[in-house]
Amino acid sequence: MTEQLRPDGSLRHLLTLETLTRSQIERLLxxxxxxxxxxxxxxxxxxxxxxxxxxxxFTEPSxxxxxxxxLAAKRLGATAVNLEVQLSSRVKGESMxxxxxxxxxxxxxxFVIRDAQPGVPGLVATHVAPHVSVLSAGEAHLSHPTQGLLDALTVYQRKQRFAGLAIAIVGDIRHSRVARSAWHAFSRLGVSDLRIAAPAALMPDAEEFQDCSRHTQLASALRGADVVMMLRIQRERMGAADLPEDEEYFAAWGLTAERLALARRDAIVMHPQPMNRGIEIASDVADGPQSVIRDQVRNGVAVRMAVLAEVLGAHA
Amino acid sequence: MTEQLRPDGSLRHLLTLETLTRSQIERLLxxxxxxxxxxxxxxxxxxxxxxxxxxxxFTEPSxxxxxxxxLAAKRLGATAVNLEVQLSSRVKGESMxxxxxxxxxxxxxxFVIRDAQPGVPGLVATHVAPHVSVLSAGEAHLSHPTQGLLDALTVYQRKQRFAGLAIAIVGDIRHSRVARSAWHAFSRLGVSDLRIAAPAALMPDAEEFQDCSRHTQLASALRGADVVMMLRIQRERMGAADLPEDEEYFAAWGLTAERLALARRDAIVMHPQPMNRGIEIASDVADGPQSVIRDQVRNGVAVRMAVLAEVLGAHA
Amino acid sequence: MTEQLRPDGSLRHLLTLETLTRSQIERLLxxxxxxxxxxxxxxxxxxxxxxxxxxxxFTEPSxxxxxxxxLAAKRLGATAVNLEVQLSSRVKGESMxxxxxxxxxxxxxxFVIRDAQPGVPGLVATHVAPHVSVLSAGEAHLSHPTQGLLDALTVYQRKQRFAGLAIAIVGDIRHSRVARSAWHAFSRLGVSDLRIAAPAALMPDAEEFQDCSRHTQLASALRGADVVMMLRIQRERMGAADLPEDEEYFAAWGLTAERLALARRDAIVMHPQPMNRGIEIASDVADGPQSVIRDQVRNGVAVRMAVLAEVLGAHA
Structure with missing residues (x-):
């Protein structure tokens, strides 16, 4: 795994939250x-x-x-350029x-890099000059560290703590980098009751998410939860194998107001977007008083400003 | 119709010129x-x-x-981002x-929004937060308000008045948002002799452009005109139904130097671009001494600066 | 040929190095x-x-x-806009x-213009207003003047002179604007021993590169060279006619460490990129101690800043 820290302990790259300490994550928050x-x-x-x-x-649309x-870069006075390079498909290895x-x-x-192929941000990080930083903006199904930070920040803004919280992550955990980075963050920050809930085909392998309880029914995951994080269902995967169609999925796994009532009365509802309303989440829940989905977006640009300032050693 | 003004009467959105007063338009000019x-x-x-x-x-190329x-945004110090979202086709209603x-x-x-579907800028305007403004950069065939303003500004620069002018708009009026916004502007600003001229298939329905005289021959529309505004013919519509081919169109409706001589000697020639030279306008007319086509472009960025400064309450 | 200078002798456009004097090029360097x-x-x-x-x-990908x-424009405080117009294919002549x-x-x-069609930058230059400048960023196979300047600058940084140097340009000379602009620069700057080396099918016509020696074998071109400039082989042209396949090309024309040893011990290796490693250049040479390929890129942005400052009359 690529070293993310400089010899003096400061953050140089941000590729994953998995190897950060609790105090490093808290500092970023x-x-x-x-x-x-x-x-x-x-x-x-x-x-x-x-x-x-x-x-x-960015080699995946985003x-x-x-x-x-x-916007984070520009608001801190940096010059930003966008490139539509096809890092992983067009070119490989050395030419990338x-x-x-x-x-x-x-x-x-x-470098802010999003790529569908595992290992690209880390590969770049190991080759750039010592003064250069690499930030992952999404690496395959593995990692999306700024998303994990913004999710943690959103929870903290509403709950003022992580200890004692029950957090349910629901949906396509298996293919989700959002779920993995949220898990890394929440786990490190001391959330003790972490739950993942998914149909069997979308549940991750047993060696991952080991400190989470696993739920194959939505109801048990929601019961008493302080935070409900819904994931996007990728329709292109639906209908295959033992996966249900849209309507069936909503019937079994969609977050409705009725089901949300199983969670704590002050539970918050999160979603990384884009949302499939009527599939993984009902519209009235997405727009309801417990939803913090727009806070997540607002926090996202703040997190990216913080990470840029941190890795570039800037006092903003 | 979406309200464009704030409770205090100031301009918040610019979606159409149709509901603005004469003094509001004059202030913008x-x-x-x-x-x-x-x-x-x-x-x-x-x-x-x-x-x-x-x-x-922008969901249509422009x-x-x-x-x-x-450039208008950047020259006033704002941060500008461009998005290639497919608002109307890819996503609908709520997900847009x-x-x-x-x-x-x-x-x-x-938000500066261009969309081929009617209603999109207005729909966005009714949903954004109170501090947010929406500017239409072209809505279906209905409205292109900054184009209407730049057309009015261009006329005023050359004629120093609207009253008493004869203005002919020529070409595909039926499908043209440019024609509608020009009509709104000129009509409100007191142009009394407004003329539209088009082949029957490109003439708008009777309930529109009611204060304009209708001409099915180019000559009668041009005679004595102070301003001749030519519209782009969309070739993809040509050849269908009772529409003529390029050469026939030019023969019947193309603005040549000879025909322009029917207008007043000091008449100006306008075109919103892109031009089809040799179809709706002869090259020597487009580049000739009566053409103000490049003034229109120059005025366009000035109008957009003014509108941005106006809706954002900036004193620039 | 389009005049590049203003009446007072200052540089207005940069379309080619061919008509610049030695002192004009030196000033830019x-x-x-x-x-x-x-x-x-x-x-x-x-x-x-x-x-x-x-x-x-830019109408060609770059x-x-x-x-x-x-970046050159932004770092000098200019506003930069990127356009994806299709100048040569979509539109022709007047509408461009x-x-x-x-x-x-x-x-x-x-205007910074790249186009696959000969004559486009010059055509634009002859039509713009007197205060407007046009910079070629690559014109067909003919000219890439900022590349020629950055190549000359790279050589000068390492050799501190042009006189007495032996410079070999190797590869697809025939189709290369990089080769032509390098030739213009080196020739004007007084390099006396200029060599071009290519398979017969990629050799330019006899009336071009007249002051260069021609080599149909790599070895003779490399022997005693101070500078070895490798060109990109465009794979899409390979395999046709009497052109060899990738492996054969590398066997005959690829720059390996062994072959590089034929050049002077302190010879530098250049490449305009993108590189086909293992075709025209071995990876260990591209990344080796004699390679100045990354210096070329760094010098490129410096050259573009200098050219922008020069044509815009700015004292930066």
């Missing part, structure tokens, strides 16, 4: 919180990253995450690295 | 004029919109209008709004 | 050098081009050159110019 502004107020801005150049290399990183070396020679000092 | 610079001089710049974030959501809005809510949560406070 | 920073240092930044607008019109120009006129009316004052 605190810094993120300092960048949060209520909707309607101006976002924070500074020149902390003036002279820095951030390249967004409006939300790409714009979130782009040639693209990275080229950008590095143009004084790009931060 | 005056403000636009203050941003006009001659070709070769530096464009005006300010930090009036520093901290603001403008998202360009180089000119997208770049014009992007989810994309908008997401961007709003990233502190986007102005 | 000196200015470029002032923008070079070591990897890991912040790139130079200034507000010299504040208020200027640079439009990148990550490296487009980002290089974009309409796109340019439109951008010019939006106060774009510098």
């Amino acid at each position: 605190e810094r993120s919180q300092s960048f949060v502004r209520p909707l309607g107020e101006s976002p924070p801005r500074s020149a902390a990253l003036a002279g820095r150049t951030v390249a967004n290399l 409006t939300r995450t790409r714009v979130s990183f782009e 690295l040639d693209t990275v070396y080229t950008l590095q020679s143009l004084h790009v000092d931060t | 005056e403000r636009s004029q203050s941003f006009v610079r001659p070709l070769g001089e530096s464009p005006p710049r300010s930090a009036a919109l520093a901290g603001r974030t403008v998202a360009n959501l 180089t000119r209008t997208r770049v014009s809005f992007e 709004l989810d994309t908008v809510y997401t961007l709003q949560s990233l502190h986007v406070d102005t | 000196e200015r470029s050098q002032s923008f070079v920073r070591p990897l890991g240092e912040s790139p130079p930044r200034s507000a010299a081009l504040a208020g200027r607008t640079v439009a990148n019109l 990550t490296r050159t487009r980002v290089s120009f974009e 110019l309409d796109t340019v006129y439109t951008l010019q009316s939006l106060h774009v004052d510098t």
Whole structure:
């Protein structure tokens, strides 16, 4: 696993939350919180990253995450460039690295990388020059660390603690990098009652999520939960094998107001988006008073500002 | 129809010129004029919109209008992001709004929207938070308000008045949002002799353009006109039904120097672009001394600066 | 050929190096050098081009050159917009110019143009307003002047002279704008021993490269060379006619460590990228101690800053 820290212990890359300590994650959350502004107020801005150049290399489509990183960089005064390179498909191994070396020679000092292939962000991180940082914006089904941080920040804003919380993650856990990064964050932050709930075909292998209880029914996962995190069902996988169609999925696994009532009265509802309303979540729940889905997005840009400031050593 | 004004009467959204008063339009034109610079001089710049974030959501291809809005935003100090979302085709109803809510949560406070489907800018405008503005950059065949303003500004620069002018709009009126917004503007600004001219198949229904005279021959529309506004013929519609081929269209409806001589000697020639030279307009007319087509483009960025400054309450 | 200079002798357009004098090229190289920073240092930044607008019109895919120009413009304080227009294929002649006129009316004052068709940058240059500059970012097989400058700068940084150097350009000379611009630069700068080496099918016609010696074997071109510039083989052309397959090409023309030993001990290895490792160049040579390939990229952004500052008359 690629080393994420510099010799002095500071964060250089952010590829996964799995190897961070609790205090490192807490530091990032605190810094993120300092960048949060209520909707309607101006976002924070500074020149902390003036002279820095951030390249967004996204090889999977992503409006939300790409714009979130782009705005985070610009609001800290950095120059941001977007590239539509096909890192994994078009080019392999060394020639992918040639693209990275080229950008590095143009004084790009931060790479934000999303790729469907496992290992790409880490491979880049091991090859760039010592002053260059790599941030994963989503790596295969494995890791999406800024999403994990924004999920943790969202929970903390509403609950002011992690200890003693019951958190249920529901849906396609098996293929979800969001679930894995949330699990890493919550687990490290001391959430003791972590639950994953999915149809058998979407449940991860036994060696993963070992400190989570496993639920094959939605009801038992929801009962008494403080936080319900719904995952996107990827329709393209539906209908195959023993997977149910949309309507059946909603009937068995969709989060309705009625089912949400099984959770604690003050439970919050999260979703990483994009949502399939009427499949994994009912519209009235997505837009209801317990939903913090838009907070997650707002926190996302704050987290990305914090991570950029942290790895670039900036005091913003 | 979506309310465009705030309770205090100030402009919040710009979706159509149809419901604006004459003095509101005049105010926008005056403000636009203050941003006009001659070709070769530096464009005006300010930090009036520093901290603001403008998202360009274009679901129809548009180089000119997208770049014009992007430059207008940047020259006022705003951060601009471009998105290639497919609002109307890929996603419908609620999920389109989810994309908008997401961007709003990233502190986007102005949406510039172009969409081929009627109602999309208005739908977004009714759902965004109170501090957020929506500007239409072209809505189906219905409305293109900044184009209407730039057309009016272009006329005023050359004629110094609207009263008493004879203005002929020629071509595919039926499918043209440009024609409708120009009609709204000129009509409100007191142009009394408004003429539309088109082959029967491209003439709008009788309940529209009621204060305009209708011409089924080019000559009668041009005679004595102060302003001749030619519209783009969309070739993909040509050849169908009772529509003529390119050459026939040019023979019957193309603006040649000879025909332009029917208009007043100081008549100006306008075209929203892109032009089909040799179909709706002869090249020597497009580039001739009476053409103000490039002025229209220059005025476009000034109008967009004015509208951005106006809806965002900025004193630039 | 389009005049590149203003009446006062200053550089207005950069379309080719062919018509520049030695002292004009030297001036550009000196200015470029002032923008070079070591990897890991912040790139130079200034507000010299504040208020200027640079439009990148690339009709051929180009990550490296487009980002290089974009960063050069932004680091000098200009506003940069990227356009994906299809100048040569979609539109022809006059309507291509309409796109340019439109951008010019939006106060774009510098066009950076890459096009596969000969003559496009020059055609645009002859039609824009007097205050507007056009920079070629690659014109068909004919010219890539900023690449020629960065190649010359790279050589000078390592050799501190041009006189007395032996420079070998190897590969698909016939189709290469990189080779032609390098030839123009080196020839003008006084390199006396210029060599081109290629299989017969990739050798240019006799009237070109007249001051270069021609080599149909790699070995003779390399012997005693101070600089070895390898060109990219375009695989899409391989296999046709009398051209060898990849392996055969590498066997006959690939630059290996063994072959490089034929050159001077302190010879440098250059490549404009993207590289086909294992076809025209062995990986260990591309990454070896004699390679200056990444220096070329770094110098590229410095050259583009210098050219922008020069044509826009800015003192950065």
